[in-house]
Amino acid sequence: MKDSVWLYPKLLWTFARNSLIRDMTFRSNFLIEAFSSLVWMVMNLGFYLLVFLKIEESQAAGATADIAGWEKPEFLVFIATTMIVNSVMQAFFMPNAQELSELVRTGGLDFALLKPIDTQFLVSLRKSSWSSLSNFFVALLLIAYAVPHLPAPPSLASWLLYPLYLLCGVLIMYSIMISLAATSIWLGRNQTLYDFWFYITNFSRYPMEIYQGNVLGDGLRLGFTYVLPILVVINVPARVLAKPFTPEYAGLAIFALVATALALVGSRWVFQKALASYRSASS
């Protein structure tokens, strides 16, 4: 087929458009949702600002406050990066992953299997929740505020690598999410696994330097970097933008690319294995 190259981008466009139309049908609901995720983010930001204020209060005047080596502007970039990755996950993948377990339980997955396109593509991207992107824009504002205050201004290379590593982070998160969602095909239903996703990704939302000082800390840092690479998701892009490049982190940055590729291949494998053992619940 000649137009097959454009088939998936076109489908993606259609999915996104339909979701946006649906969101715009319930406009006040859309606004409330966007506003409430904003409030949530502001609360989180306020928490860290308070923590920095407390550190500054306890220090001698003139000293710079930092958490595990991250000064305030650097930490703000870190938080903004978290917001970007999370908002993209919530806007594009979360609604679908939640739906997948419901599709399995009700047998609705039959219809997805019958469609002449890739099933993983269809079940991963069909719905989007555009209101979740409000945090994305707040994050951009936060970056615009924080970057001029950074101790070392980012180079051109940093600006180019930042979007690339954001994408890597999103893809790693997606791989973990779709793998967990796929297990609902085996288990029938997996509410606990979504909690599991939430609690595991919770570890990714902090600078990896905080996980140190004892066996548990080192174990968590190494495990969540090299086995289940969730610490790479936020830490690598945030560091690329907020901190000057060092050889040590060049290694981590290269590893992040490898981890992304492995995560995508691995999740694809898990999804197809799970799909092979799908027993329709409908008829």
Added chain:
Amino acid sequence: MSSTTTNPTGFSSAWIIFRTCVEERLVYRGDFALGTLMRFLPIITQIFLWTAVYTAAGGSINGYTRNDVIAYYLLTMLGRAFSSMPGLASGIAGQIRSGEIKKFLIQPIDLLHYLLLARVAHKLVYYAVAAGPFALVFWLCGDYFPPWPDGPTWVAFLLSLLMGFVLGFFLEATLGMIGFWFLEVSSLLFFYMLANFFFSGHMFPLEFLTNSVPPWFASLLWFQPLQFLAYFPSAVYLGKITGPELWQGLALQAAWVVFFYTTARVAMHRGYNRYSGFGG
């Protein structure tokens, strides 16, 4: 059903409701224990985060050492095990919307009475299942806790936990009753959840705010009811609230319990009067 022929006494109907709810709750016990244990995972990050914060800040922040803060987070989880009422407000609003509420209008069972019994049953089962995970985590984190508090502190702590349960119940029930006036309350409940997270002290000990906010906001913090759902019992256990402040705090908590008990009752009766059910 035998209860249709012989009119049940108040106690026996209460017992039946209670027993049924216990049985209902025990259906998902495995999922439940695992879920409870996982809920402690964020504590690990909190330990590392606050260790990093205190490395920078030194000894103590507003009277809390690093160990105090970690013990505080663990205790707020215990406080919320008493005061959080998952699904209560949304359940009431849902019943109003779907018309299920009608059964409480025609049966000789009081809605609030029924829900309270069901909640007590659910909570007791929850404690039976969650006691293991809680004990394990508190034992593992034992070094973060100060020495055992004295007798009166224990009494005050337990009292505020129990009142926290009753307060949480009637507060959420009141919110659910708003469903009589506005059919869709989910966004309202979301904002309540956010406010609760902040004002109950679940995010950080409320003392952290005292010098950093305007005085009117600080006084609001010490009078608002949500503090009793997590902050107050935890601070009492850690010995941060003592002497007259302790008894004033407990009295204020009791006053809020009475307030929300009354509000929930009044809202229910007002709601019944304006409710119109359609269909069968």
